[in-house]
Amino acid sequence: MQDPYQLLNVDRKASQEDIKRAYRKLAKELHPDINPGNEAVEQKFKEISQAYSILGDAEKRQRFDKGEIDASGQETPFKGGFYRNHAGTKRGAKYNPFDFGEDISADDIFADLFGARNRRVRRPGANVSYTVPITFLEAAKGAKKRIKLADGKTLDVRIPPGTEDRQTLRLKGQGMPGVGGGPAGDALVEAHIQPHPFFERKGNNVHVELPVTLQEAVLGATVTVPTVHGSVSMKIPAGSNSGSTLRLKGKGIKARDGDEIGDQYVKLKVMLPERPDQELRDFIENWSRSHDYDPRRKAGLT
Missing domain, CATH: 2.60.260.20 (Urease metallochaperone UreE, N-terminal domain)
Known part of the structure; x- marks a missing residue:
């Protein structure tokens, strides 16, 4: 996917207000309501909307600049096979591939694996956060959006009518797998509504x-x-x-x-x-x- 800065034609040092102005200008030119039936323009509009869902949010922009999320807004895989999970970690804590939560340590996991302890640890899987860009009309009337999960699978998400900007939708059991037979965590999908040219x-x-x-x-x-x-x-x-x-x-x-x-x-x-x-x-x-x-x-x- 193309770099969001290039899609919006803005410098990496651009202010949030400059990014917003750049998106609004492009959205007015490329909006499907203004270019009915033009599939190429519609695809370009989707691309700039996705770019704005990253750069228009200061926190998401910072995470993209650090390489923590990609241009589609999805978590970047960690080299060890673990995923950064901001929804399930302590607030402000940095990602640690051996941080299994407050009640269990890496020693507990390794001890269980090698039989050093007789007790079996059972713990729910961690939640995983996603973002999904949606248009103004999709949020108003409801829609279905497809997202890619951390394990590579895809899932259709129902966007209810009246969805508000930054509203989080919970998909039960679609997060990381549990430990010791524990239930899987949830997928937390945050809706990012794109500005409309005139509504x-x-x-x-x-x-x-x-x-x-x-x-x-x-x-x-x-x-x-x-x-x-x-x-x-x-x-x-x-x-x-x-x-x-x-x-x-x-x-x-x-x-x-x-x-x-x-x-x-x-x-x-x-x-x-x-x-x-x-x-x-x-x-x-x-x-x-x-x-x-x-x-x-x-x-x-x-």
Whole structure:
């Protein structure tokens, strides 16, 4: 897998804010919603999203720089065949291939193996941590993602609707094998949600900024608006201002712990033509002679 710094086109000394800006710029250009049916662009979007799941998290970035995880976010195998396991070790402790936990030492293991003790040690296996990058829409609506386990096997993980960023999903019995017949540990999968080019989540509500034309704002119109559930029609009242916010009830994200569904808030952004023609300029000039108004004074800015 390609180096995440190269994928995002950032220097290894780039700040977290620089990395975020670089990802957002690429995401807007490569997002599948903007390039429907283009498989090459979709694959590139997946690659930059994976890269951002590593570099966008300061802790994961530090671990990648140290070689503790690879470009896919998975643990790097230790030379002795053991895996670094941050979920199962003491907080802040460094990885030790002969650290079998608080209640058992390496001597206990070797003594049991060579028959120096009659007692049999039975201990659960350690938990193993993974990260999985998911898109904004996958987190909102639910999805299945495939991860590669420490033993090389693959596993399909169900991402529940309403999953939040950095939420940890527990896969029972998918961690390291137990000792002395003990049960296997669990796999702890942390979901990393990639920013969306125009959707933003706040609680269970979704916010989006919608560009509208001058005539749509002045005269009113019915326009098509994207939501996490698909596009819907929305009526813009005549005389709407830039910054006006309209609500689409029930078009947000379903709560993880209930049936409640949030709303979508659409903030209007009135846009002039890229190149206003002379007719529009003449009209505004004539209109302004008899319709003087000062919005800054009303807002207390003058």
